[in-house]
Amino acid sequence: MTQVDTLILGAGAAGLFCAKFAAATGGSVLVVDHAKRPADKVRISGGGRCNFTNLYAAPDNYICRNPHFMKSALARYTQWDFIDLLAQHGITWHEKNPEKGLGQLFCDSKSAAIIDMLLHESRAADLRLSTEVGEISHDGTRFTVSLNGQPVQARNLVVATGGKSIPKMGATGIGYQIAAQFGLGVLDTRPGLVPLTFAPHELEWIAPLAGTAIEARVTANGTSFDEALLFTHRGLSGPAILQASNYWREGDTITVDLSPAQNAFEALKAERSHNGRRQMHTALATLFPAKLATALAEKWHLRGNLADQSDKAIQDLANHIHALPLKPTGSEGYRTAEVTLGGVDTDGLSSKTMETKSVSGLYFIGEVVDVTGWLGGYNFQWAWASAAAAGRAIAER
Numbered sequence: 001m002t003q004v005d006t007l008i009l010g011a012g013a014a015g016l017f018c019a020k021f022a023a024a025t026g027g028s029v030l031v032v033d034h035a036k037r038p039a040d041k042v043r044i045s046g047g048g049r050c051n052f053t054n055l056y057a058a059p060d061n062y063i064c065r066n067p068h069f070m071k072s073a074l075a076r077y078t079q080w081d082f083i084d085l086l087a088q089h090g091i092t093w094h095e096k097n098p099e100k101g102l103g104q105l106f107c108d109s110k111s112a113a114i115i116d117m118l119l120h121e122s123r124a125a126d127l128r129l130s131t132e133v134g135e136i137s138h139d140g141t142r143f144t145v146s147l148n149g150q151p152v153q154a155r156n157l158v159v160a161t162g163g164k165s166i167p168k169m170g171a172t173g174i175g176y177q178i179a180a181q182f183g184l185g186v187l188d189t190r191p192g193l194v195p196l197t198f199a200p201h202e203l204e205w206i207a208p209l210a211g212t213a214i215e216a217r218v219t220a221n222g223t224s225f226d227e228a229l230l231f232t233h234r235g236l237s238g239p240a241i242l243q244a245s246n247y248w249r250e251g252d253t254i255t256v257d258l259s260p261a262q263n264a265f266e267a268l269k270a271e272r273s274h275n276g277r278r279q280m281h282t283a284l285a286t287l288f289p290a291k292l293a294t295a296l297a298e299k300w301h302l303r304g305n306l307a308d309q310s311d312k313a314i315q316d317l318a319n320h321i322h323a324l325p326l327k328p329t330g331s332e333g334y335r336t337a338e339v340t341l342g343g344v345d346t347d348g349l350s351s352k353t354m355e356t357k358s359v360s361g362l363y364f365i366g367e368v369v370d371v372t373g374w375l376g377g378y379n380f381q382w383a384w385a386s387a388a389a390a391g392r393a394i395a396e397r
């Protein structure tokens, strides 16, 4: 029977990065994945340029039932450590829209550069692709895992099989099943960083705007994001909506400020004194793209000229603009979600090593764990940090 020191399930961002550290002291490491290629999500991430980390990554940018859990791992493998590693590999990068101050770092070239780096850094480990993971057992000291029907024994088992998002790309819930098999809690999972969908009566005005984008402030359950909002045929998308989707729960209403940078009351009042004869949709077009201005004028039954509007009417309109309540009926689901919220309950894991408290040698890292980051490189930073935490602990065992 094949025996290794460490078996890592999943050759994604977290699994490959963990292999780098776990193999550093000479222990034998085997990484397996059922996909034909490693790290496919890295390949497609960031529109093909991988938003690999965020300058401002900090625990507050993550959602987890225990808000303290990620502190240790994020502090011990930081965005600066990953940036240093890229420099060693000559991978150049840039901050997207630096004027926005969002700290999102992307490769100058294709995301394949990151995959090549991960493969190089983990070259001391063996990598087996197209490998199905079957039954897993544990005799108290060793794990036996069936790989393509053949048993492999390992002292350490690292589960890095990711979440449920994008099943077409090979995402499965196997990590949650393994957690449950070993008695760990698994918190309810739901799609995150996902477009939101709406009922037909809202789609009546939203869908014709498909393709229109504006800068907006979207608030869900008290958390707000100022980023782009995109109208689609099915509802709303764009970074502001994806971010808010992490905080939205079925049945909740989100609030959209359609003009966060400009006070609509002041702007419309000024417009009234200069161009009072303008029709309402033309007046709104000073704040919004013309198509959206027309749609809003129709939605809110705005009639007549701007000069016909009292201060109160303009104030009411401004209130609508700055706090438009919208009730999504759902999300586009795992088909398009970038991440999975919930997952392996961190109560059962050591925050320093990612090892389970109940089964020695069993680790969970990356997205399978109940830690979900904002949009903007935070999820990869969690993959790197949690992988480094587990890999280093394994190398020291």
Ligand code: FAD
Pocket: 009, 010, 011, 012, 013, 014, 015, 032, 033, 034, 035, 038, 039, 040, 041, 042, 044, 045, 046, 047, 050, 051, 052, 053, 131, 132, 133, 160, 161, 162, 163, 165, 166, 169, 170, 171, 172, 173, 174, 337, 338, 339, 365, 366, 367, 368, 376, 377, 378, 379, 380, 381, 383
């Ligand atoms: P994954 O990368 O999903 O890796 C899990 C691996 O396990 C996969 O290779 C999978 O094939 C394998 N696996 C699953 N089930 C099995 C099984 N049953 N048997 C064997 N192997 C199995 N995050 C960012 O920070 N920046 C971005 O720019 C970004 N862009 C994204 C774009 C898209 C379209 C998507 C979907 C996600 C994006 N993310 C981004 C999120 C990021 O990709 C994930 O958070 C990250 O990949 C999680 O790493 P992981 O290693 O835990 O899981």
